[in-house]
Amino acid sequence: MNNTDWGNLPFGYMKTNYNVRCYFRNGKWGELEISSSETINIHMAATSLHYGQEAFEGAKAFMGKDGKVRLFRWEENAKRLRNSAKGIMMAEVPDDLYFSAVKKVIELNKEFVPPYGSGASLYIRPLLIGTGAQVGVKPADEYLFMIFVSPVGPYFKSGFKPVNMMICRSFDRAAPLGTGHIKVGGNYAASLQSLKKGHDGGFASVIYLDAKHKEYIDECGPANFFAIKDNTYFTPESSSILPSITNMSLIQVAEDLGYETLRRPIHIDELSDFDEAGACGTAAVITPIAKIVDEIENKTYEFSTDGKPGKISTKLYKRLQAIQTGDVPDEHNWVELLDI
Numbered sequence: 022m023n024n025t026d027w028g029n030l031p032f033g034y035m036k037t038n039y040n041v042r043c044y045f046r047n048g049k050w051g052e053l054e055i056s057s058s059e060t061i062n063i064h065m066a067a068t069s070l071h072y073g074q075e076a077f078e079g080a081k082a083f084m085g086k087d088g089k090v091r092l093f094r095w096e097e098n099a100k101r102l103r104n105s106a107k108g109i110m111m112a113e114v115p116d117d118l119y120f121s122a123v124k125k126v127i128e129l130n131k132e133f134v135p136p137y138g139s140g141a142s143l144y145i146r147p148l149l150i151g152t153g154a155q156v157g158v159k160p161a162d163e164y165l166f167m168i169f170v171s172p173v174g175p176y177f178k179s180g181f182k183p184v185n186m187m188i189c190r191s192f193d194r195a196a197p198l199g200t201g202h203i204k205v206g207g208n209y210a211a212s213l214q215s216l217k218k219g220h221d222g223g224f225a226s227v228i229y230l231d232a233k234h235k236e237y238i239d240e241c242g243p244a245n246f247f248a249i250k251d252n253t254y255f256t257p258e259s260s261s262i263l264p265s266i267t268n269m270s271l272i273q274v275a276e277d278l279g280y281e282t283l284r285r286p287i288h289i290d291e292l293s294d295f296d297e298a299g300a301c302g303t304a305a306v307i308t309p310i311a312k313i314v315d316e317i318e319n320k321t322y323e324f325s326t327d328g329k330p331g332k333i334s335t336k337l338y339k340r341l342q343a344i345q346t347g348d349v350p351d352e353h354n355w356v357e358l359l360d361i
């Protein structure tokens with residue numbers, strides 16, 4: 022048994038027992054391998070190192086009250102990883118391989134699934150990289166698909182509390198016809214400077230605008246943006262947004278709870294009309310936003326002045342978490358109970 026202090030886990034990497042790996046060679050996927058090594062050995066001319074042939078996923082597993090491990094919407098992660106692979110010309114991971122890999126890695130590390138009620142969960146990080154050597158710019162002919170896991174605490178130590186964000190006008194994360202809609206490492210490299218700028222300014226994250234007009238909301242750092250006005254959940258539509266599975270789920274939960282939902286381009290001027298705003302993603306589920314500062318235009322949009330999250334954001338957050346841990350019925354078949 023391990024003696025992890027589940028209640029005080031950071032959101033970070035922690036070594037576990039095993040990871041799983043599978044190689045694509047000679048046009049086909051091989052056997053799933055189990056490894057206890059934290060390192061990988063690849064060719065120095067691998068395309069992932071030079072030309073960014075790299076995609077990843079992020080998902081979570083939760084321990085339910087009944088002692089069963091629950092995996093949230095894995096088919097959506099598998100589908101998105103296939104899309105990312107297609108987008109940068111990598112071998113696609115079939116869904117059955119994805120599932121057997123994720124099930125195996127959780128089973129092998131079951132003692133690291135944080136207990137029910139701890140607020141912690143098991144973070145799952147699938148990775149797909151070009152390992153074949155190339156010097157000319159072309160896709161590799163060999164790939165590595167691997168998954169490691171790490172128990173993680175809540176993303177924000179302060180808990181479910183509104184944070185401040187900054188409009189990013191000096192950087193773009195992704196281009197309209199670029200790779201913003203797929204989950205590739207290159208997008209993250211492109212976001213590091215702007216995130217640093219935001220953090221240095223005392224902001225939890227930055228809000229990217231559409232790269233072409235710099236007028237519409239794109240994303241909140243590595244999370245989707247949503248807002249609430251009257252009884253409607255709004256979220257931006259744009260070709261450079263990464264389709265968040267959390268956002269997709271919140272839209273459904275909002276509809277289940279009787280709210281209207283609308284996905285359409287959101288002009289920055291509309292920010293002054295919204296009652297609540299937030300960022301959403303697997304890591305934090307929802308990060309409520311207190312205020313958004315647009316330094317260059319000298320404007321501030323406020324959504325919370327009392328340090329408390331909005332009523333509807335709170336309802337959505339609680340409901341989605343309850344589905345993930347099995348506290349309320351899983352009406353949409355989002356949760357896979359693992360027999361491990």
Ligand SMILES: *Cc1c(COP(=O)(O)O)cnc(C)c1O
Pocket residue numbers: 079204240242243244245263264265266267268301302303304
């Ligand atoms: C992964 C990611 C998200 C969140 O997606 P989820 O599936 O909800 O975790 C949002 N934006 C970007 C850029 C991402 O990479």
